[in-house]
Amino acid sequence: DAGVIQSPRHEVTEMGQEVTLRCKPISGHDYLFWYRQTMMRGLELLIYFNNNVPIDDSGMPEDRFSAKMPNASFSTLKIQPSEPRDSAVYFCASRGQGTNTGELFFGEGSRLTVL
Amino acid sequence: AQSVTQLGSHVSVSEGALVLLRCNYSSSVPPYLFWYVQYPNQGLQLLLKYTTGATLVKGINGFEAEFMKSETSFHLTKPSAHMSDAAEYFCAVDSNYQLIWGAGTKLIIKP
Numbered sequence: 431d432a433g434v435i436q437s438p439r440h441e442v443t444e445m446g447q448e449v450t451l452r453c454k455p456i457s458g459h460d461y462l463f464w465y466r467q468t469m470m471r472g473l474e475l476l477i478y479f480n481n482n483v484p485i486d487d488s489g490m491p492e493d494r495f496s497a498k499m500p501n502a503s504f505s506t507l508k509i510q511p512s513e514p515r516d517s518a519v520y521f522c523a524s525r526g527q528g529t530n531t532g533e534l535f536f537g538e539g540s541r542l543t544v545l
Numbered sequence: 546a547q548s549v550t551q552l553g554s555h556v557s558v559s560e561g562a563l564v565l566l567r568c569n570y571s572s573s574v575p576p577y578l579f580w581y582v583q584y585p586n587q588g589l590q591l592l593l594k595y596t597t598g599a600t601l602v603k604g605i606n607g608f609e610a611e612f613m614k615s616e617t618s619f620h621l622t623k624p625s626a627h628m629s630d631a632a633e634y635f636c637a638v639d640s641n642y643q644l645i646w647g648a649g650t651k652l653i654i655k656p
Contacts, residue, residue, distance in 0.1 A: 536588030
């Protein structure tokens with residue numbers, strides 16, 4: 431089975447532009463997570479979904495960030511407008527129902543650079 | 546509040562030497578504990594987990610960890626380091642259905 435698939439792997443954009451990151455979770459997984467990783471702040475949970483419904487978005491930094499999960503096989507994380515401090519690696523992860531909270535499968539990440 | 550502390554942001558060992566990466570946690574309820582590994586430019590991958598039962602758990606690539614309740618620790622070990630073990634390692638605690646992450650430890654292997 432294919433793992434969690436994220437695109438793009440790398441994105442370089444200018445401040446003020448809209449950025450859309452995409453994620454396809456593992457088929458059959460009911461939970462989807464968006465994380466951000468930076469040197470300064472480490473790994474931060476931004477938002478997670480259960481059965482396509484956002485459950486906890488308390489980690490979303492501000493209104494410039496939004497996430498959607500229109501169906502079980504696709505999610506997006508959007509930043510509009512982007513700022514240099516948004517530069518980070520964004521990871522999507524998924525897990526199946528009935529597994530431990532800590533048993534996540536991560537994608538390879540989307541490295542975002544905002545100039 | 547639950548927390549996870551990984552002692553040492555960088556650990557350097559010689560190839561063939563013992564690897565010991567430290568993780569201490571605080572939790573008000575019996576925790577589930579996890580170690581993840583992140584190779585350069587890749588996502589995190591589950592290395593091993595402790596949920597219940599035997600306190601010494603074995604993972605992939607020859608790693609193991611022991612849950613020591615009295616010391617609130619879950620240290621990761623490997624008897625003999627390989628160059629391919631160079632990566633960042635994260636300890637995480639699942640307590641009350643919330644996953645709390647440590648800051649990570651970069652493991653450097655000297656030839």
